[in-house]
Amino acid sequence: MRIGELSERTGTPRRLLRYYEEQGLIVADRSANGYRDYDEFFVDRVMQIRGLLDAGLPTRIIRQILPCLDKPRIIHFPDATPEMIATLEHERDRMTERVNCLIRNRDAIAEYLDAVRTDDRPLESTTAS
Amino acid sequence: MRIGELSERTGTPRRLLRYYEEQGLIVADRSANGYRDYDEFFVDRVMQIRGLLDAGLPTRIIRQILPCLDKPRIIHFPDATPEMIATLEHERDRMTERVNCLIRNRDAIAEYLDAVRTDDRPLESTTAS
DNA sequence: TCGAACCCTCACATTGATGTGAAGGTCAAG
DNA sequence: CTTGACCTTCACATCAATGTGAGGGTTCGA
Incomplete structure (x- = not known):
């Protein structure tokens, strides 16, 4: 697919x-005319990238x-310096901290929403009735 | 405490x-000379802010x-438009998505780290012995 | 063959979170 | 009373992610 379709999807x-x-x-990849040519695979990959960016990475x-997250993991062993x-361990831990912070908040x-809702309901029904 | 101490802590x-x-x-707060004067409370608050910023908010x-996260919640009910x-619900859901994305990755x-480690160990022990 | 709808690269603009430093006030210790 | 370590505001700089548009090529259907 070309960039427009990937963009939309x-x-x-x-x-x-x-x-x-x-x-x-x-x-x-590039097709003969120079246009970018994306495999189906990139739909997921781009979503993953966006998710990680959105999560602050x-x-x-x-x-x-x-590269470490791809399925056929066998290929990627050699380049594990x-x-x-160490970087990966560090990032893994930072991600755990982020998760905890996000969950807490x-x-x-x-x-808060629960509290507001249960407190508002009587008022709402008063107004509604 | 003044800004320097809060900064360090x-x-x-x-x-x-x-x-x-x-x-x-x-x-x-400001003291008489114009210096910022922080309560103990701000140590936690600043950490919380940094955590949220780091998580992409x-x-x-x-x-x-x-304001919705403070303990004496009673005070904050009135200003719940x-x-x-709606904003809070939206953000809550976005935070959940972020959490899921982070956890997945x-x-x-x-x-990956586990796989690399169990695969490397024999090589390491060979080199070490 | 022309126009619409794509695509390309290049480049400058903006926004949010930061870094850095100037110019100056406060205060405690020597 | 001066020096050093704080503090103040203001302003300009940077970096990463993103917006926007110019200038130009490709493809396809009318």
Whole structure:
């Protein structure tokens, strides 16, 4: 598929798809005329990238961890340098911290919403009746 | 405490503490000479802010949700407009998505690390012996 | 063959979170 | 009373992610 379709299917501006490529997050084939040609696979990949970006990871880190997340893992063993391992462990831990922080605050929001709702209901029904 | 101590205790540059104030995330008292004067409470608050920023939330959103997360919740009921509720619900759901994305990818990293480690061990012991 | 709808690269603009430093006030210790 | 370590505001700089548009090529249908 070409960039327009990938853009629509992932809800990502073309500009950003080119940017992700420039950052080394995706590598697109080119057809004869120079147009980018994406495999079906990139729909998921782009969503994954966007999710990680949205969760606060910079492209630099995403570029490092993406190759380790592919399914046929056998290929990726050789390039596992000690520094890479250390980086991954560090990022894994940072992600866990992020998760905890998000859960804590999300639950607080949820709790607040519950409290507001159960408190508002009588008022609402008063107004409604 | 003054800004220097808060900065050290939270690992946050003074510049950013002033920035968070400018963004309405924290409101500091002023002592007679104009210096910012922070309560003990702000140590936790700043950590919370940093965690949320690190998790990808912009200050604009953090400013909206912070007031709902304070303990004496009774005070905050009145200002719960329908739009605010909708915003909070939306953010709560976005945070859940972020959590899921982070967990998915973190677990993939962890799995990769496990795989690499169990595969490397024999080689390491060979080199070590 | 022309126009619409794609695609390309290049480049400058913006926004949010930060870094950095200037110019100056406060205060405690020497 | 001066020096050093704080603090103040203001302003300009940077970086990453993103917006926007110019200038130009490709493809396809009318």
